[in-house]
Amino acid sequence: MSLTVSPETERPPARAAATTASLAELARADEVRFILATFTTLNGKPCSKLVPVEEADALEQDGVGFAGYAAGSMGQLPRDPDVIAVPDIASYTPLPFVRPGLALVHCDPYVEGRPFAFAPRVILRSLIARAAERNLTLMAGAEVEYFLVHRRPDGTLVPADSRDDAAQPCYDARGLTRMYDHLTAVSDAMVALGWGPYASDHEDGNGQFEQNFRYADALTTADRVVTLRYIIQVLAEQRGMTATFMPKPWTDRTGNGLHLHLSLWQDGDSRFPRPADAEDPYGLGLSGLAYSFVGGLLDHAAGLHALIAPTVNSYKRTGARTTASGATWAPTQASYGGNDRTHMVRVPDAQRVELRAGDGSANSYLAIAAALAAGLDGVVRNADPGPPGVARTTTMPRTLLDAVHALDIDPVIQAVLDSVDPACGVSDYYAALKREEFYSWHNTVSDWEVDRYLTAI
Known part of the structure; x- marks a missing residue:
């Protein structure tokens, strides 16, 4: 939920330059x-x-x-x-x-001997190369949300901090202090790695936290999300806790997002702020290129969900009516606006846009690749996002199966998965994988069904 530090305050470090040191030399030095x-x-x-x-x-x-x-x-x-x-x-x-x-x-x-078409990191590389053909570089920041929990012998989950039971625990100083050892260990790790962590906070759910680091180029950020998840989980285990990025561990509490802050750069400068001599039709300070990028995200909102919200559980988060705190913080419609967290695409300032629909189950490589493809398609077509605050007529997926159907009819998002070698059929494979995931869940009898139907007839 935290704001990512604005590019106006500090430019991101470039991706590590090619080093003359070998992997062995780097490792032995450390x-x-x-x-x-x-x-x-x-x-x-x-x-x-x-x-x-x-x-x-x-x-x-x-x-x-x-x-x-x-x-x-x-x-x-x-x-x-x-x-x-x-x-x-x-x-x-x-x-x-x-x-x-x-x-x-x-x-x-x-x-x-060939780059593997089914590998998410290779897929992201292919989309980065596509942007480079237009002399554009995607910069990305990521908000990593997670819960710290214990699992009881009966399988139920409880917050690892038994005193974390407030109706509105967000930003609670006492909850942060009780988890001080874990949170500072994670933050110290990011400091040591030079990632520029700037905040850790208690999020809106009981037992939920977020830890942020400065934005970088798309591949670096995707790598860091994978590394950070690993670090968080291992350090939590060392303290007898389980860290989960599951989108919705509890029905009545806020879920875990993976919000992405995105901007396109050219020749070392962001192309998202409106040039001084350019018109601003919608008053958010964005350039025409940035508005078109937003238009692409909105146009592909439904198919995009198959990669940024890729599990059965994802749609318990986006479909939630309310939570104990009174808000879900999960967008339910394809809309954009200014500094307003109810939209799928939030524009906190003219330097970037925030894609808020992704969740903690997303593969960071695929999520960023899909967002880049959707945004680039908008740039190529000069897409018009329309006035801020006006929801598209796009039917948003209510289940993983809906998201797969949307993927099946969205050639731009399909092409993300097929970008390395279309002949390999990665998109078809992925869609089948997710359909089977949905049907596997659907075929499992739940407590809800027993409660509802046991004596209903």
Whole structure:
């Protein structure tokens, strides 16, 4: 829920420049003993192998192999050849605060020498390249929300802090103080990594927190979301808690969002603020390019949900009528406006827009790639978002199945998934994966059904 620091106050650091140091040299300089070579599946699961520093040169040169089918949603069968994870040295991240001597490097998966079409990081790279063809760079910030919980023997969840039971706990100083050790450990980690964390806060749900870092280029931010989730979960486990990014752990409480702050840059400057000599038809201080970008997000709102709200549970968040605090903070219609958190696209200032529809289950690579594709489509078509505050007639998905239907008829969002190699059919595979997820849930008898139907007839 926090505001991301405005680009007016400080320009983001550029993505780490190519270094002459090898992965082994970087690791040894940090006294690293083991490196987590990491990639994510389409469902966002982080997959790693723990590589000793003595094998860092081989890791850098040859990558490390995985059985893609065993990893999960990677478009493979048991008979298929290995997925080879090739490290991106620019993403090297020492993690001594997790375990002494540990580091992580994000990898681009390859199969038989070619970038793997089912790999989310490779997909985002392809969309970044598409923007670069227009001399545009997407800068992104992310708000990472999560709950700290305990799971009772009967399976029910309770906040890890038993005293966190206020009807409106947002920003509560006492709740922050009780979780001080965890929150400061996470913040100290981000400081050590140079991410520029600027705030940790208690969010609107009991046991819910948000920790923010400064924005950067799209790939760096997507990597950092994956790394931060890992750090948060491991540090929580060390204190006997479970950190969950599940969109809606409780029916009556606010859910977890993954809000994305987005802007397009060109030649080192943001192209979103309105030039001094340009008209501003809607009074929000945005350039024509920025309004068109917003128009693209709104035009593709329904199909976009399949990638930014990709689970059955996501639609318990967006479909919530109310919560204990009185607000859901989840947009229900395709609209945009100024500094107003009820819209799908919020414009807090002229430097950026905030896409508020994504949730904690989103794969950061796919979510950012889909947002970039939708926005670029708006730029290409010179899309008009219309007046602020006016909802589109777009029917927003009420379930994951609705979102998959919307994906099926949105060629722009389908093309995100198919961007690396259309012949591989990643979009069709992803849609089938999500349909099966929906039907698997639908085929499970719930307490709600027993309560409603047991003696109804």
